Amino acid sequence: IMRASPKVATYDLAPEMSAYELRDALVPELQANSADFVVVNFANPDMVGHTGVFEAVIKAVETADACARDVVEAALGAGYACIVIADHGNAEYMRNEDGSPNTAHTTNLVPCILAADGYIGSLANGKLGDIAPTVLQLMGVPQPAEMTGQSLLRPTAS
Known part of the structure; x- marks a missing residue:
């Protein structure tokens, strides 16, 4: 299932991106147990993090969190195992020491959440x-x- 990102100049203008549409399409498929393996990418924190717009990043993280919760609940309810991970940081470090916005990936450790029977x-x-x-x-x-x-x-x- 693919959902195109909104066509905007920068993603701070649409921090939800297409996360809700992706969630709404994916949850019924998970509930139907229609796939052996699923990879989901909620790119909001990364893509909006590159804009350096703090308020938009907060909205992006809240959106990704809400959508991931719904997807994980549906997946676990259907007997899937879930791994929630990021490949790099970005949204957790928004300001450089000089006060300018940090728009680059970080090398900070990221959590890996495992949920499986x-x-x-x-x-x-x-x-x-x-x-x-x-x-x-x-x-x-x-x-x-x-x-x-x-x-x-x-x-x-x-």
Whole structure:
């Protein structure tokens, strides 16, 4: 499911972007359990973060948070596992030391939230390269030797 971003000069003018439309199209598909694997990108915090407009970034983050909540609830209700992650920071650091807006990606650590029956937690210092092995483990697919990352999941105690 793809939803085009709004045609605006800069995304601070439409910080919701197309997140609600994407959510509204995706939730029924998740509830119907119609796919084996789903990747969702709510790009609002990243794209609006590049504008440096603080109030718009707040709206973008609130929108992404609300939509992600609805998608995760629908996914878990249908038996899917969920991994919520970002590949870089941006919206969490809005002002440079001189007071100017920061519009660049950051190298700050980002959270990785895992929600799946039978699994808890993550490695304290995981990396982006650990996500693919984690997905493979969740799907019951063996990890190829060429893949050097480590799964972030550990089974729950029975």
